[in-house]
Amino acid sequence: MTEHPIEFEFPDITPWRAGNAGTEFVHVLESTEPGPVVMVNALTHGNEVSGAIVVDALLRHGLKPRRGTLILSFANVAAYVSFDKDRPFKSRMVDEDFNRVWSRLDQPGDSVELRRARQLRPFVERADLLLDLHSMHDDCVPLMLAGPLQKGVDLARRVGTPIDIIRDKGHPSGRRMRDHGGFGDPDSPKVALLIETGQHWRAASVAVAKDVTARFLVLTGAAEPADLPVDWQQKLPPAQRVVEVTHAVATRQGNFTFVKRHNGQDIVAEAGTVLGHDDDTPIVTPYDNCVLVMPSNHRVRAGVTIVRMGRVV
Template sequence: MSDNPPIEYDFPDIRRWEQGDAPYIHVKESGMPGPTVMLAALTHGNEVSGAIVVDELLGRGLAPRQGTLIFSFNNFEAYQRFDPNNPFKSRMIDEDFNRTWGRLDQPATTRETRRAQVVRPYVERADFLLDLHSMHDDCVPLMLCGPLDRGAELARRLGAPADIVRDRGHAAGMRMRDYGGFGDPQSDKTALLIETGQHWRASSVVVAKDVAHRFLTETGIVEASDLPADWKQPAPPSQRIVQVTHAIATKRGNFTPARRFEGQEVITKAGTVLGHDDGEPVTTPYDDCVLVMPAVNRPLRAGVTVVRLGRLI
């Protein structure tokens, strides 16, 4: 992949959605009892497939049949700085918005922590959350369902994508999808995070629309007839769940891969060398080890997770 992959679709102008219940957040009340459902885009400013979904649904005036529907463009400031000549830079401004959620009670010192404090009460209201993401590298779509059974069960009910990943989040900081009740085993709140594919592939928009359609109808907040009929795609023949067991981080950013790796690649033999970090070999801990979202094919910095390792369950 080149340093600047081609952008295969037009970006939406979201400035028309600035004025809402909070900047770039819109709450739609049905007046009827029901769940509160949140659809979030632009948690990272260069992950645009979800913004297309939220922009179009707002433009259509989608309203809930019951309960409450919340739309959010999270890191809109980073998105508005997007530069096609340096497209990966607009992932964030000061820090990763999606690693701030474990310290929102502390003073906000970055644009992302200030924005997360604005978004926070809406996340706390939500019974169901779908966080729409995409990936740096070409990879099959992944549904990150968190560590709890109810997340995996909801992902299975959606029926797509084919790959579901159970993990416990990032050592670098709590994600939005793990915040509050979403990460509480005693709660019924459920959040999913969809990785739709490479950021600017047209196929990532197709996946975002399909999963949003499935999510909104599954929660009962709308009916299928309220959504564009062509958004829903044929379901994969089956789904599989990968349980993440290890997250491999580079100590100083000098991890050297043994070769180019693909996402969801299954490494047959335990002890296979994946690369070297600070000169020390990094190997697979068991047979049939799945490589989840490897980041080993691009420049790294200290502390970054280069790959997660998982078992098929």
């Protein structure tokens, strides 16, 4: 059982299975007015349900884009439907992490996640602006992952929430969807954001997902405020800050242990502080006032990122 109570109902997304663009669980909505191709994606991981609630609500609401094209998608549905309340974190994926396969789409190999990524690839590559809706294993403040490029940080600032914008290069184990193609090209105008809305099962994560999605849709011209449910947008924070990740630490054999529990966005005052050990190798902070981004306080598989370290810039 999960240590966190599940504070909402999981949506039934089977009405959206057929899609309308030749691919299951993908809906492409066209406006008669010119504008960008805007994509909102949910269920990159099958147990990250706040995004599914939002995309399901947009489809049920009958939202039509004011300008351009709006793509609404559910990614790893196979993982989502495998949910078991006795093993709730197992439904993150089926065979492998959907958000690490995007550098291998043209290489040999087969898995549930690779097949699904190949299906979604034409839509991801068509999008000019992408919002990927995620949530987190542990309790943590919301985080906007803007990628390594300034264009992502600029878009995150224009969205205006949450407080923390994370500038990072992703994971050693594979490319994320938000970094695929033009999104990861500094010379391309395409931009993607990945929002971590909070802990998977908290009702607050749904509120964050609704707020960020509404602001993203209005900012990109896909919608006007009156097109969206009235209670979705929350009060903006007084300011945002950017945390630039300099180190992403992955466990070699899955044997990492922290010296003590850390919460996301904890700041460790002194350089050289031992955070934990990966087998016998100590992992230490590289500088003073080191921000710990999404530390994994639970056991993870070999090769998985267990903490990212950054500084406020």
